[in-house]
Amino acid sequence: MLEQYKILAINPGSTSTKIAVYSNQQKEFEQIIRHSREELEKFEQIYDQYDYRRQLVEAALAAHNIRLCDLAAVVGRGGPLKPMASGTYRVNETMAADLKVGVQTEHASNLGGLLARGLAGQAGIPAFIVDPVSVDELEPVARITGLPEISRRSLFHALNLKAVAHRVAGDLGKTYDALTLILVHLGGGISVGIQQNGRMIDVTNPNDAGPFSPERAGGLPSHALVNMCFTGDYTLAAIKKKLIGQAGLVAHLGTNDGREIEDRIMDGDTKAALIYEAMAYQIAKEIGAMATVVRGRLDAIVLTGGLAHSRLLTNMICERVAFISQVLLYPGEDECAALAAGALRILRGEEEAKIYE
Numbered sequence: 001m002l003e004q005y006k007i008l009a010i011n012p013g014s015t016s017t018k019i020a021v022y023s024n025q026q027k028e029f030e031q032i033i034r035h036s037r038e039e040l041e042k043f044e045q046i047y048d049q050y051d052y053r054r055q056l057v058e059a060a061l062a063a064h065n066i067r068l069c070d071l072a073a074v075v076g077r078g079g080p081l082k083p084m085a086s087g088t089y090r091v092n093e094t095m096a097a098d099l100k101v102g103v104q105t106e107h108a109s110n111l112g113g114l115l116a117r118g119l120a121g122q123a124g125i126p127a128f129i130v131d132p133v134s135v136d137e138l139e140p141v142a143r144i145t146g147l148p149e150i151s152r153r154s155l156f157h158a159l160n161l162k163a164v165a166h167r168v169a170g171d172l173g174k175t176y177d178a179l180t181l182i183l184v185h186l187g188g189g190i191s192v193g194i195q196q197n198g199r200m201i202d203v204t205n206p207n208d209a210g211p212f213s214p215e216r217a218g219g220l221p222s223h224a225l226v227n228m229c230f231t232g233d234y235t236l237a238a239i240k241k242k243l244i245g246q247a248g249l250v251a252h253l254g255t256n257d258g259r260e261i262e263d264r265i266m267d268g269d270t271k272a273a274l275i276y277e278a279m280a281y282q283i284a285k286e287i288g289a290m291a292t293v294v295r296g297r298l299d300a301i302v303l304t305g306g307l308a309h310s311r312l313l314t315n316m317i318c319e320r321v322a323f324i325s326q327v328l329l330y331p332g333e334d335e336c337a338a339l340a341a342g343a344l345r346i347l348r349g350e351e352e353a354k355i356y357e
Helices: 046-063 093-101 110-123 158-172 222-229 236-243 249-253 258-266 270-293 311-321 335-347
Strands: 006-012 016-023 026-034 073-077 088-090 127-130 180-186 190-196 199-203 300-305 327-331
Touching (some): 026 046, 127 335, 158 300, 158 327, 258 270, 300 311, 311 327
Parallel strands (some): 006 073, 180 300
Antiparallel strands (some): 006 016, 088 127
16 A cells, blocks of 8 residues: 655745645645735735745644644745756755745745745655746757847746646556657647657747747747837836737737637637637647657647637647647646645655755
8 A cells, every 4th residue: 555645735826825735646635825916015025925925824724734744745836946957856945045036037936945945844844846937958959049149948837747748658658758749738828848758858938939828929020029129119028018918819809718719709709710720820830840859759749738628729729730649638737736746756756856956
């Protein structure tokens, strides 16, 4: 009989902190702690929210009679740290220092590792993060652009894509490192990556390139974008917000809700139908481009994320890419489950925890 490991997973978002407790892979408890804008506006920096969020997590655990001393580990969502290999990492002093200052950028996810470390420290148990967005396993050739001053960066939905790759390996009866997969996260941002021998050797950063998505512009004609930047109508902050948050489906159709858009299509909205098809078209183009990286030798194309629930969208993608390889659907994303699974692999000795330097 397998030993039971109780794991607390913590996923801080911009206006919430999601927590869940797992006994091995079985979820025992889950709660979303909401934070109002008014509460968060009291804090100047993201790290200033640490004590506030930690106390709320402790209160939620106490209310459900969950004791830290009964846990085997605490795992938090990893923030945008320095470029790093994929895997599960112990939260050490170096990582904590980088999370505090936001070494790449300030983001609520930076609190995940810090909260895990603070709570785990009270019980004398390990604290981990798993596959943060800054996972970087790109091949050297994939980093080059047409300007020596600019290199391609690896920032993507690593946590969900890596977790799904583990699930695909199990379902196909193969080892994780033996598979070659194109993995597509369909969410507010869209990441398309190619994983070979357990490494994401190329990936589109959804903030910079690739298909447009519900909230992001994706790749744009560079001259038109440069001209827009120098019209004098936009500040740097306004341009960044326009590209990430006010772009994609939001810009074209006024909503990022795929279900609403599909309802409009069913009601005969031809513009909504065209824009939705254009997004599927660009996703399929990016999948096709990724297939060339491994000369088309794939085990599967995998669609995941919230929008993978949409049969309309996934069917449009599949119609264009099914000739390349089989297409597998793993709709949704459960970041807490992915975090707990990463910690469980360490506790069971299936992997070794990595060290952040």
